[in-house]
Structures are given as C-alpha cells and as structure tokens.
Amino acid sequence: MSTAIETSIRRRDLVFGIAFITRLLLFQFSEVTDILASRVEVVTPITSFTRLTEGLYLFQNGVPPYDGGVFHQAPLLLAFFQPLSYLPDQFTSLIYILIDLLLAYLLSQISRIKQQLYKDLPRVDDIELIDDNKNEEEESSWVVAGLYLFNPFTIATCLSKSTITFTNLSIALGTFYSLKGNKIHGCFWIAMATYLSFYPLMLIIPITMLLVNSGKIMSRTPPQQESFSSSSSKSITISKKIEIAQCIILYIGWLAVLLLLSFILVESWDFLEATYGVILLLPDLTPNIGGIMAVFKSYPSIGDASFYLGFLPIYSEIVKYMRYNFFTTNIFLYSSLLAPIFYHLWIYAGSGNANFFYAITLVYSVGNIILLVDATFAMLRREFDVWNPKLRYCEVTQR
Amino acid sequence: MSTPKSASATRARLQRRRALLRTLKLWIPRLRFLLFAIGVGWLFVLPSNEYNKHTYISENALLPGQVNTYYSWPQVHEASVYRDNIESISTSSIERTAYIENELRKVGIKTETQNFTVNALGKDIIILITDGGEAGVQAWLEAYHDNPRSDIMSSPLFLRSGAIQAAVNLDLPGTKDYQVLGIFYEGVNGQLPNLDLINTIVRIVRISGRIPIMLHDTGHVYWANDHGDYYSSLYNLMLTMKYQALGHSTGSHGLFFRYKIDAVTLYGHRMEASHQPFMFLEIGTAVESTFRSLNNLLEHFHQSFFFYLLPSPEKYISIGSYLPPSILLAHSQSSKEPKIEQKFPTPSPFNRRPRRILFSLTVLITTHATGIMIFFMIKNYFLLNKLASLLFIQDYFLVLALIIFILIKVSFVLVSIMESRAPTKNQIAHRIEKTNDTNSQDRPQQLEPAADWIILKCFTLAFTGMIISCLSVLNFSLAVFTALIVIIPFSLFQPHESKAIRYFQLFVLCLISPPGLLLLSGVDVGNFLKSTLMEYQLLGNYIVPFVCCLYWPNVLAYTVIVQAPIK
Numbered sequence: 001m002s003t004a005i006e007t008s009i010r011r012r013d014l015v016f017g018i019a020f021i022t023r024l025l026l027f028q029f030s031e032v033t034d035i036l037a038s039r040v041e042v043v044t045p046i047t048s049f050t051r052l053t054e055g056l057y058l059f060q061n062g063v064p065p066y067d068g069g070v071f072h073q074a075p076l077l078l079a080f081f082q083p084l085s086y087l088p089d090q091f092t093s094l095i096y097i098l099i100d101l102l103l104a105y106l107l108s109q110i111s112r113i114k115q116q117l118y119k120d121l122p123r124v125d126d127i128e129l130i131d132d133n134k135n136e137e138e139e140s141s142w143v144v145a146g147l148y149l150f151n152p153f154t155i156a157t158c159l160s161k162s163t164i165t166f167t168n169l170s171i172a173l174g175t176f177y178s179l180k181g182n183k184i185h186g187c188f189w190i191a192m193a194t195y196l197s198f199y200p201l202m203l204i205i206p207i208t209m210l211l212v213n214s215g216k217i218m219s220r221t222p223p224q225q226e227s228f229s230s231s232s233s234k235s236i237t238i239s240k241k242i243e244i245a246q247c248i249i250l251y252i253g254w255l256a257v258l259l260l261l262s263f264i265l266v267e268s269w270d271f272l273e274a275t276y277g278v279i280l281l282l283p284d285l286t287p288n289i290g291g292i293m294a295v296f297k298s299y300p301s302i303g304d305a306s307f308y309l310g311f312l313p314i315y316s317e318i319v320k321y322m323r324y325n326f327f328t329t330n331i332f333l334y335s336s337l338l339a340p341i342f343y344h345l346w347i348y349a350g351s352g353n354a355n356f357f358y359a360i361t362l363v364y365s366v367g368n369i370i371l372l373v374d375a376t377f378a379m380l381r382r383e384f385d386v387w388n389p390k391l392r393y394c395e396v397t398q399r
Numbered sequence: 400m401s402t403p404k405s406a407s408a409t410r411a412r413l414q415r416r417r418a419l420l421r422t423l424k425l426w427i428p429r430l431r432f433l434l435f436a437i438g439v440g441w442l443f444v445l446p447s448n449e450y451n452k453h454t455y456i457s458e459n460a461l462l463p464g465q466v467n468t469y470y471s472w473p474q475v476h477e478a479s480v481y482r483d484n485i486e487s488i489s490t491s492s493i494e495r496t497a498y499i500e501n502e503l504r505k506v507g508i509k510t511e512t513q514n515f516t517v518n519a520l521g522k523d524i525i526i527l528i529t530d531g532g533e534a535g536v537q538a539w540l541e542a543y544h545d546n547p548r549s550d551i552m553s554s555p556l557f558l559r560s561g562a563i564q565a566a567v568n569l570d571l572p573g574t575k576d577y578q579v580l581g582i583f584y585e586g587v588n589g590q591l592p593n594l595d596l597i598n599t600i601v602r603i604v605r606i607s608g609r610i611p612i613m614l615h616d617t618g619h620v621y622w623a624n625d626h627g628d629y630y631s632s633l634y635n636l637m638l639t640m641k642y643q644a645l646g647h648s649t650g651s652h653g654l655f656f657r658y659k660i661d662a663v664t665l666y667g668h669r670m671e672a673s674h675q676p677f678m679f680l681e682i683g684t685a686v687e688s689t690f691r692s693l694n695n696l697l698e699h700f701h702q703s704f705f706f707y708l709l710p711s712p713e714k715y716i717s718i719g720s721y722l723p724p725s726i727l728l729a730h731s732q733s734s735k736e737p738k739i740e741q742k743f744p745t746p747s748p749f750n751r752r753p754r755r756i757l758f759s760l761t762v763l764i765t766t767h768a769t770g771i772m773i774f775f776m777i778k779n780y781f782l783l784n785k786l787a788s789l790l791f792i793q794d795y796f797l798v799l800a801l802i803i804f805i806l807i808k809v810s811f812v813l814v815s816i817m818e819s820r821a822p823t824k825n826q827i828a829h830r831i832e833k834t835n836d837t838n839s840q841d842r843p844q845q846l847e848p849a850a851d852w853i854i855l856k857c858f859t860l861a862f863t864g865m866i867i868s869c870l871s872v873l874n875f876s877l878a879v880f881t882a883l884i885v886i887i888p889f890s891l892f893q894p895h896e897s898k899a900i901r902y903f904q905l906f907v908l909c910l911i912s913p914p915g916l917l918l919l920s921g922v923d924v925g926n927f928l929k930s931t932l933m934e935y936q937l938l939g940n941y942i943v944p945f946v947c948c949l950y951w952p953n954v955l956a957y958t959v960i961v962q963a964p965i966k
Contacts, residue, residue, distance in 0.1 A: 334869070
C-alpha cells in the first residue's frame, strides 16, 4: 500500500520535473517565445508582456505609465516587475515557470479537497467505484496537475509571459483557500484577481457560497434524507447571513486596499480608465479570439481556456458522462491550427481577409459553448442517475 | 399531457429514433467509402465546362482594354535597334548591363545596378532586368523591402517608390517571333495572384493583340471565347495542381507573392508556324495597356478571387466549388470513432469503456519528434554529404542510412512497448470468465480498456483529417494529393492475424512513405532533394518541412499500428 503511494508521489514529481524542464528548454528558443508573445490568440492588449515592458519603461523614467495609451494592466504589476527588470531575463522566465507549477500544484490540492468533500456523497456505484484507497486519490491529483501542465494552451501562455497567469494564480489561490475555509485569504485572492482583470468580480458569489458552506456541503444529499434538517433552519439562515456579509465586506475591503495601493504607486486615478475602462469599452482594436458576446468576455485568450480546462479533470465523474469530448477536442484543435493560418492569409499573404480570422474565432467560441453545455448536461444527468438508480439505463427524452 | 395517446406517441417517436440510430450505426462505416468515392468523382467534375464559370473583371477601376495606347511602329523600330545592338555585344553580362544602363539613362530613367541586377525606377513603373533567374529577382526583392530572408548576399538599393501593386514578368526568350503567349501564375507554396490580374491581361491580349493564349506550356492553345474540351481543361488543372502541390513557382513572378505583390509571368512560346506570329508591336501594346489599366487601381488588388483554379484562360473554378471534394476526402474517414461500445438494448448515458489515451498521444508525439529530427537531418543534407565524402561513402548515402536507422529504431521500440502493454493470454481468459459472470446480472459493467491500437488509429486518422483540411485553405492541391494517397490505406489498415496481410500493409506503407513515393515517381532522388532544398532555403518552399514534420510521422504511426498486438 505505502509503496503504491510512493510510486504515485514519484510520478507526481516526474510530472512536475518534466513540465519544468520542458518550459525551461522552450524558453531558450527565443524564436518560439517571440512568436508566441506576438500571437493575438495568446496575448491580448490587456495581458501582453511587451506592453507591460513598455509601461514599466515609462514608469521607471518618471512618465505616467498610462499616458501612451498602450499599457492597460494593473499598476501593482509594475511594482512586481520593477525589481525583476534589474535582473537577467532568465529570472522573469523562471518566475513564470514557477507560477505555472504552483498553479498545477494548487489544482491538484483542490482536487484532493474536493475528493474529501465528495467522499460521503452518494454516487453512481456502477462506474464510480467506491474506493477509499489513498493511492487512487494521489493518482488522480497528479493527473489533474499533469493535464494542466501539458495542455499546449498552458505552455503557450507561459512561454508568451502573458500576465493572465497572475489572474489565474489568484483565482486558484482564492478557490484553494475558500475550500480550506479561510475567509481572509480566500477573499483577498479573489479581490486580487478582480483587481488584475476585472471579470473575476463575478467569482465572489461562488466563493462566498464555498466559504459559507465549507465543510458542510450536505445540501446535495438525495431528497429522502433532507427532511430532518428543517427544524433548525432558521438559526442556520441567520448565521449564514452574517457569514455572507463578512465575506463581502472582506472582499470589498481588500479591493479598496489594492486600489489605494495602486493610487499611491502611480499617484493618479488614471489607471482605472486605462485598465477597467479598456476592458469594458474596448477602445483597443487589436484582433482577438472572442466575438465579445460569444464568450462573455472582452479580450479573451487561450490563457482563459487553459485555466478552466485545468478545472475540468477535477470532476472526472462528470467527464465520463460528457458526450461530445471527441468533437470538442477536435474543435479546439482545428481552431488552434486554423487561427494562425487564417491570420497569416489575412495579414501576410494578403489572399484572405479579416472575415477568415473572425470566422475561426466564432468556431472557437462555439467550441467553448459546446463544452460548457455538454458539461452542464453531464452534471445534470449524473445527478439524475444518483437520485434515480433504477432509471439509470433508461433513455431520457425531452418533451 | 399524460393522456395515453401522447404517451404512445412518445413511445412511437422513441422507437423511430432508435431505429434511425441503429440504421445510421450500420450504414456510417459503409458511407465513409461512398463519401470518398463522391470526393474523387467530384474532382473529375471540376474541369467540365458546365461546372465552371466565366471569368469577369471584378474590380471596375481596372477598365482593361478601354484606354488608348500609344505604342506603335516607331517604338517597334527603336526596340529592334536596341535588340540588334544587344545581340551584337558580347555575351558577358557586365557589358550588357553597362549598355542597358547607358541606354536607359539616355532616355531619362534613373538607373541603379545591383550586384547582378540592373534596376530602373520610373515614375511608378519599375523596370527590373535580372540575370541569374529567380535568385536575381529574390535578391532585388529582399533589398527593395530591406528584408533579408535567404542566404543571398546583395548590395543595398537606393531607389525606391513605395509599395508595389503588381508585377508582370516578361519572359521572352530569344529574339525571333513568337506564336503563342503562355501565362504562368503559380507562386511558391501554391500561392496565386488575384484573378483580376490574369483576367485583365487575358482580356487585353485578346483585344489589343489578337494573340492566342496558352496556360503554362501545355500545348493547348486558346483563342477568344474558346474554352477547349474536357481533356485539355483536365490537363491544365492537373498541371496547376502538380506545381501547387510541389510548392514550385513556375517563374520569377512566384517570388513576388511573399511581399504581397500580385504577379504573373508572360512567356513567348515558339510553335509550329500555324499561328500568326507576333513580336514587339503586339507585346508592347499589351504591356502598355496592362500598365495603364493597373495605373487606375486605387488600392491593392482585393476584389476578385485569390483561391481559384483555371481550366482554361477564360474559365475559373472558385474556392466554393473546389473545396468540398477536398473536405469530403479529408473527413470521409477521420470522423470514425473507435467502435468499442458493446451492444446493449439501450444506449448507456455514460462511457463504460476506459480509453487510455496517454500512451497513444505519446506515440504520436514520438513519431512527430522523429519527423522533426529527420527534417533537421535533411536540412543539413549538404553538410552531411560533405561528411559522407570524408568517409568515402556515396553521396546522400549517409543521410539515407541515418534516416532509415532512426525510423526502424523508433517503430521497433514503439511496437515492443505496445506488446508489453497488451494483456497476456491468461488475463484474456480471466476476463472472459468475468464477463460471463457479470452477464448473468444483466447490468452493464465497467469494461476493459480499449486496445491501444484502436485509440492510436482513431487519433492518427483524426489528425490526418485535420492536417488535410487545414492545408486545403493554404494549398488545395497539396491537400488533395495527400488525401488521395493516404486516406484509403489509413482507413483500411489495422493489425491482422495473418502475417502475410501484415507484411503487405507494411509494404504499402513503405510505398506511400516519402522515399517510396520518390522511387515510384522515378525522379532522380539526389537532384530532386537538392532542388527542393534550394527552394526551401532561397524561396521558403514548405514542401520539405511539411513532408518531414507532418506527413511522414503519420505514416510512421501507421507502421506501428499495423504491427501492434490485436488485443
């Protein structure tokens, strides 16, 4: 038994080691990193490292960094990268690699906590073998880390030094601490993610729910067991309300602190318009891979996809129920191959036009949507199966 | 809502749906070959006259042939004098250059000599006279755009006149009369000029010169409103597709595409005296009229097609008409998911058989890494040749030996790993026992994982389909030829009990691997490699990297598949 755990730990080390070495090696090929750093699919105006360098240069020379209209990133990133600019470039690369590894580690930890939480929940006993075996747990957690680390999207985002990595790290940290029930850290990291790229604003709702329910996720038990909990429901709601208020106050407080720190750093409120204003009003017309409405996000990049795809294997029981895995994988592959080709035809060869690239961004968005719909369907169908074991092999029709 | 009638209707609907699904499941494997056949048949419909459309000038600003030309007999006389003078000078290129430069200066055109190119800038017309063929044009283009790409060393240029709109490359060999004007339009990597440029030239030649036109040097001559028969159209298409697939530029014009300049080559053919000969007058008027038309352009060519095929000079097939067969070919097989579900009365809501994809992915990554390795070896072909000559071995023998060694080694290692992963006989017997037990419970259980080769085959097919369909927007002809070669073997081949069939499959795979194809086509391997490598290094022809890094690895993956254990 213990040897099995040891092998799986060794495998985990192997996964992290190979991921580290691959990235370090790829960072040595400046052709690769330069191409990736300028691809519109990988970096956007609000995550580009080139633009960050520009902002940093202005900042170091006493010019307000947001004056040029090029730099659209959070001021605290300047403070973070300023000391790095005195060190060799390798250090910056190293930091990006380490952040990626840390992210993968966090994902595997989140996966383990989730397994602990779900251990006592009912499951589909045919396919989800009840296995309290520690080994299984270890193994699936390093698989989660490996799937994140060797996702080509992740590697490309890391090599391009896109600053979306920091947002992703903040969200992962926020989720991790919320699952641990740590309100202060959980809210801080979600506030940080919001501060860095605004959209994680909406994550405060699920994070609050996690924090309030942490340790007692029993609300999803089958209907027959629910009846006894109604007696003490009133006291629960009051204490819950207090907890929710705590979370929101913490979140707003942290956000205010971050914004104030930024104000002190750049000595003006210009950054609000240059960062959040740009995210909301889209004045920068650099091509990007999102029809705005299609993915509900301005300036999306493959860095967003790589992060949420990293969360998918945590729910391996849902993936088993998904019906279009082959199809979605193909869509992702096709769009990531065709996007650069069509961009080339449009910009360099001159034989295509903007519609070519636009069409492929639509395909990419459709792929994302199909994945989302499929995952939702899988989750619902699994829950149905959990509650109705007798109907498990019946066909479901819609009326 | 819950009346018995609606319930029975629902049941009927369900039964119909199930019956439909069952029929589809039964027919889709057979449908795949039908799709392939339709794709191939469609390709042969392309040249037929009924399928094609008449060409038309899309950009109204061009107004071809509607402008006055001033080129006439006096100019023809001057031209003949120049020609005679150049002929009388010695064959040395320096003396000729000096003469041409001197004469152009006399006319009042600014001239400049590049190391081996003379170049004159007029108001908006650049006259480029080169020596050394395509290398000369490439050197000039690189210098003009200040964008050194290849290994050509050239002196810098000082005269420039902004972005170039279009280029007409006049290739008129010799000094005698010509009978037919040939149009060459394929560029490096199958890129084509805007169809408007070709249309303009064709129309002008028809109106001003009454010269017969030929596509390439096929020998099929077209007069005005003549579209030829099916076979000549087919021949024209085949030739275009051959040039495109090899990424081979059919003239110096092909080099301009990289710089977003549309270009064609006009070639003076000398044929049997059956046609009215033409000379300076006709050519001069046509060129002048073309330039006057192009001069009307306000922006870069954008109106007409960039993706087309020409069965005859005045007929075209647009991308919407020729792309479907290629997509059909690519996808007739790639949509094949592994058939690993067992038969149960109702479809299961979840996937019961685990699919171990990691190993198959590793195999594909390994074969592609091998391909990249082979590419770097071929890229350093000349270097390795030198090494070979030091070791007193035949030319290109070292490269070949190294490549074959790598291929055999990689496939053997992969096959042996697959064998070690396959279940032993005992395990299989145990499994059969187990399934017999569980069948009595009448409940589907988690099944044993699918065999590695099924997953690998599925991935390779999907990947091949993806490569072909992505390629068909870049280089349609290469995509079609690739599909025609690989799709049938790839979809049929799988590990087989019989040794003979396994060896036969291996033999076919060797034939469709790049060396096998070279041997089959009967070209001189050494020369072919040398010329394609030159094109890769000078002009950026991507056929070598494509074959090494994308085509070969998939064939290699298939050699692993056919040798894999069945279970």
